[in-house]
Amino acid sequence: MSDDAPEQDSKTEDPSQKKLDDAHKKGDVAKSQEVTTWFMLLGSGIVFAMLSPWISSQLSQSLSLIMMNADQFDVEGSGFADFFNGMAFAIIGVVVVPLLVLMVCGVLANLVQHRLVWSVDPITPKLSKVSPIGGAKRLFSADALVNFGKGLIKIVIVGAIVVAVCWPERDRLDTMMTADPIMILMDFQEIGIKIFASVLAVITAIAAADYFYVRQKWWKRQMMTVQETREEYKQMEGDPHVKGRLRQLRQDRARKRMMAAVPDATVVITNPTHFAVALKYDKSMAAPKCVAKGADAVAFRIRELAKQSDVPIVENPPLARALFASVEVDETIPGEHFKAVAEVIGFVMRLKRPGGGWRPSA
Incomplete structure (x- = not known):
């Protein structure tokens, strides 16, 4: 005892x-x-x-x-x-x-x-x-x-x-x-x-x-001691099955965060069925930012959320494919796409507020 x-x-x-x-x-x-x-x-x-x-x-x-x-x-x-x-x-x-x-x-x-x-x-x-x-x-x-x-x-x-x-x-x-x-x-x-x-x-x-x-x-x-907890964590980190499970969990959480950002997007650019890229822009931002992107089923879900939240959807297959391949979520768009994106966002903003719009800096 x-x-x-x-x-x-x-x-x-x-x-x-x-x-x-x-x-x-x-x-x-x-x-x-x-x-x-x-x-x-x-x-x-x-x-x-x-x-x-x-x-x-x-x-x-x-x-x-x-x-x-x-x-x-x-x-x-x-x-x-x-x-x-x-x-x-x-x-x-x-x-x-x-x-x-x-x-x-x-x-x-x-x-x-x-x-x-x-x-x-x-x-x-x-x-x-x-x-x-x-x-x-x-x-x-x-x-x-x-x-x-x-x-x-x-x-x-x-x-x-x-x-x-x-x-x-x-x-x-x-x-x-x-x-x-x-x-x-x-x-x-x-x-x-x-x-x-x-x-x-x-x-x-x-x-x-x-x-x-x-x-x-x-x-x-x-119940476990602190040392047992640490040793078990080390063992789990080395297990490929556990690593795969943790990676899957991280991807699921990232996808949920991405989908939650779609209702706040400024525009969703599609190709029109295979790709969808949601962009966000306001006057405080230097350039538009990608808040969500996806292909096939994920693209379909992005479009559905955009429709439910009254986010404008613009069909532009070349731009959608280019943005999907060149920009990651939470990153600003590359400089070579400024002009094409500016035209899309300018069009969307003119629909809401004539005369407004984003222009790339010289």
């Missing part, structure tokens, strides 16, 4: 996505057993409330048929195998639906806590798992103490709920043994549903608190 505390105190950085993904691949996820218990209890309550009359009826019919025709069954040789198989299939046919319900609840209990995990690491044999010293540490650890406390609390709570529900029904329970079997089943189901509902309500609070505790402890275990 003394060695682990300083190490944990040095973990001051939130875990990276890579650290979380690696933990997930190893099967190290935040999982509360109390949440699983809650779902299994819910599934059991559903089975008890909705299927118990049907299950009782099916079993009763099968057993009644056996008892009424017991003298007609051949229990010698192959006849005994047929009799046993028929009885086994009858029982399996009754219990398969409850088993499916519980299986679905078990899967949901995991899906609500974390993504699907496909890992053999948790079940891989390790010496630390069979070490007597390691076993003693786990037995007397803080987790074991917390689990022991939770177990005691649940036993006390469930016992109190059973007593609280059954005590008012004590008179009915006394006469249940002399009642009709069908009435016994109905009374038993009614009392059982009350117990399930009450226990489920209490377990809900316990499961929520336990998941929060487990999640916080798991997150704290995944």
Whole structure:
């Protein structure tokens, strides 16, 4: 414990996505057993409330048929195998639906806590798992103490709920043994549903608190030191896949910024379908600047944004191709295109404000 505390105190950085993904691949996820218990209890309550009359009826019919025709069954040789198989299939046919319900609840209990995990690491044999010293540490650890406390609390709570529900029904329970079997089943189901509902309500609070505790402890275990963060960053920088992903992200951000500048452009010059170059100019600028450019699909998007923002679109194929090849985004246009661009911007500005326009300096 003394060695682990300083190490944990040095973990001051939130875990990276890579650290979380690696933990997930190893099967190290935040999982509360109390949440699983809650779902299994819910599934059991559903089975008890909705299927118990049907299950009782099916079993009763099968057993009644056996008892009424017991003298007609051949229990010698192959006849005994047929009799046993028929009885086994009858029982399996009754219990398969409850088993499916519980299986679905078990899967949901995991899906609500974390993504699907496909890992053999948790079940891989390790010496630390069979070490007597390691076993003693786990037995007397803080987790074991917390689990022991939770177990005691649940036993006390469930016992109190059973007593609280059954005590008012004590008179009915006394006469249940002399009642009709069908009435016994109905009374038993009614009392059982009350117990399930009450226990489920209490377990809900316990499961929520336990998941929060487990999640916080798991997150704290995944935290990283400053040195680990630096080393991981260096490793990621050297990974070609990561480099490609970072480059793609930078390109996406640059494209978004470029598209956001189109509504503020002065004019968009097209060729008219393959290329589009958006230029911006005002009196404070020495020369027009390219704020966006693109080919094919990007050009189409630039034209659409220009139409939506009432930015003039001028078709000039030679100029559009020349600007697309010679100027980058956020750069002023080259000097050899001043005259052609001046004519376009002058035309656009005259439409808005007669007499205005940009002229290249001599």
